[in-house]
Amino acid sequence: MKTNKLIILACLSFGLIFVRVNARPWAPVKNEVIYHIFQRSFYDSNGDYHGDLNGIRQKLDYLQELGVTSILLTPLYESAFYHNYFAIDFEKIDAKYGSLADYLKLIKELHRRGMKFYMDMETQYVTEDSRWWKEAFGNPKSPYSDYILWDDKDNKKPSTIVYNLTGLTGYDSVSRKITTANLNSEASKAYNLKLFSFWIDPNGDGKFDDGVDGFRLDHMMDDLDNKGRLPHLFDTFWNPLLTKLRTINPKIKIVAEQANWFSLGTEYLEHGSVDRVFGLRLCFAIRSFDKKLLLANADSTLAMLPPGKQQVVFIENHDVPRFSYAVKSDLAKLKVGCAFNLLMGGIPSIYYGQELGMTGTTANFGATDANEIPDREAFEWYKSDTGKGMALWYKQTGPWKDHFNNDKPNDGISLEEEKQDPNSLWNYYKQMIIIRKANPAFVDGSYKTISNDNDQVFTFLRKDAGQTILVAINLSDKETGANIEASGNPVNIIGDVKPEIKGEKLAINLPAFGVGAWELK
Template sequence: MKLNRQFILSYLLFGLIFTTISAKPKAADNDEIIYHIFQRSFYDSNGDYHGDLNGIRQKLDYLQDLGVTSILLTPLYESAFYHNYFAIDFENIDPKYGTLTDYLKLIKELHRRGMKFYMDMETQYVTEDSRWWKEAFGNPKSPYSDYILWDDKDNQKPSTIVYNLTALKGYDGITRKITTANLNSEASKAYNLKLFSYWIDPNGDGKFDDGVDGFRLDHMMDDLDNKGRLPHLFDTFWNPMLAQLRAINPKIKIVAEQANWFSLGNEYLEHGGVDRVFGLRLCFAIRSFDKKLLLANADSTLAMLPPGKQQVVFIENHDVPRFSYAVKGDLAKMKVGCAFNLLMGGIPAIYYGQELGMTGTPANFGATDANEIPDRQAFEWYKSDTGRGMALWYKQTGPWKDQFNGDKPNDGISLEEEQQDPNSLWHYYKKMIAIHKANSAFVDGSYKTIGNDNDHVFTFMRKGAGQTILVAINLSDKETGASVDAGGNPVSIIGDVRPVLKEGKLAVTLPAFGVAAWELK
């Protein structure tokens, strides 16, 4: 699949013929529940222990039953690394994930169901295995010379990447050199535009049923890695390209992962040309169960957005420890996390296995990308943690075979076990997703923090057209009461707490780690 060969019959994948089935309308811009999948660990369809594209397609019934409307994958392109960042070839799908035809089947089936697909892209870096590197190293006259950022005129010194690294060691013990792409060269700009444009409309018919609904831009920066070598990328690279992509499909959504995790991301929304950023500071505030941190981040994240822009609200992803680990497996706390994730606002995103309470935190195996595997282990489909589809790729061969032990049988953390337990986290997620989708104030209402007189109770309001909802969450392990700065006639949506109106305020009593919500009439 090469871009300079007419995308090899439109990347081959898009000539497939499907049985004609009426497609459902896609979710509206705000009416989304994103499911973030580390696909190598999700579901293995062919018995090689690697999760793949066909495995995701086979599990779409599961995702829709849960209430998911969109999926976000980690990169699909070919890489020497198991996580597929740092590409060998941006134009080839990793063969462990399947063929290009498999990709098309997944996209077509998602769109038939009215679901959306977001593609993760990181075109800032390439490895020594790439064609660019091989043909341009030591050869300034190579047509690929301008695709790479060099520190010398003889193309002998490829520039460093983030943290001034020149190479990374993979979990398999193999080290690969990595360098930075020259995003400000005309050749690189043209290449990226062609690459991104293709994924939007592979067959060029303007219908977009075979294309992505959006992109996640990994490690997006205005001055790449703060080295001063590629400054002002918002103006020189990102904004011009994103404008051209929107000219192809005005509905495309661009989601930036802000490289500075302490940033609210407003500079990306105001100057970087993107539609959404990730609520990183809010994520860590939720994980803290600290009301002061929540107060400091909730309004700035959700209530002070530029017009038409959005935050993706999440509590875990492939780069942070599992939420379950953060709260030591406490089921009540995990349900609180679920409530924040789905009720606060923005576009909720759930990391695969989060709905089960899968656990994991970075390991310490030295200077290797194996350290993050505990946060990216196989989705636990079965009570035994073995069986058809288990994507246990990291347990098969090599020095890491016996190092990862997060997959434990009969521990109560599996889809098989939790579907049979009405009090399980999985059932709670399914219920909360349904409540989110059934109430317009949660889907597209505004957010406002509401005051109360208890340091352990967090209260906020979601207000949409014709609906106002008050949410109260007890951050402590003890029953507690609060006087909330809200009035009206409360009708319960979540929980069985009955507020009492006293002196123009609502008096509520919440159980330990209790979650309650009322529509105010």
């Protein structure tokens, strides 16, 4: 969701190959791997220190070299806040990111390469700068009156947002009032249908080469903010909207960010008409390195899905501390996180810079959205952490500019340094993606947790009609062994450890934080 998450959440923290990428005509993506970009911090194409759409387009070769197939951006629309949640105008792209023409060039280039694009949308809230607010405040007869939820009949009291907040202060000390949109008004429903439909097919020609491949619905709720003012939104707002959008393009995918992070998201999949939810509980279980938490969440997240539905599996996003911070930049643990992220199942999502081991955690600067900038700092392209394209927007102005220092020069955490190191995290991610795509069971196979006799070893199967793969991960910092309740002749896919066949079990010995995968013949 938006900055500071507006939620109190205890996060659990406890051979070099270069691939030449050739563009191909747009086609439905298989073997999907999403790359989640906080675009203001990715790559600056025009020297103003703000990452932008042209910068992303210029770096598509990089993304394809890494192996990702789809990109998800944080919101693009005009907002007073750096993260672009809480809109001023849903129809305008933030000028720092570029123009509508720049956006369309990016989408068409993605599709030309056979890649997908997902747009982040949060139409539940607007700021005092919006036309709706300006024209309807104190004017119940305004055509925009029904777009906003009011707490009085005179339109003098715009309703609060989550946690009864009336506004926020930005990192640049600019404060804005914020209110809730009236999603149950007919005017609001019609507006949302028009807005979402435009992004699906901007020129209306029915070809979709210039349109989104899906939406991320931020902070989706059935009873918005649990206030009882907008109840049953699945039935009254979301289901009708998404059904109509699918009549425009039946292939679009809808992923919901469940507002309750401790929810498995089942209610969204069964009643909210979405295709995917985020594996939030699984994310925090992975970050804990706790086998009990993994056991409690893996099956419920991955093995108990309604037919045709999916989980987005991730270990980082723009709302949580970096995984590297959680594991204290331990390279072996970072590689374990990569293995979980890419091998367990669902649709994997990699947060920009995760593949480098970029670090950062929520700061404590008071009541400001600056607190989460450390989780959203500039992608580290160069070992000097300076140079063309570095999106250091947060170091240019404001009272916080000298406090963000996770990007240290010559620390081994940059694309320039890691591409040349065959043992780097970047190369590990690249090879894991290659392995994932080469083995159909990792892409489309079912998930099943497999028992073993060691509390520090986590084992699971990925299986499709033609392939069964056993994965074992040592969660400890010591070499350890385990007897696994699995049978078959193991053929190495990852690692050089060969399990020993012991009747109906397989015995393995893994190095500290070791990862192994075997196809069972």
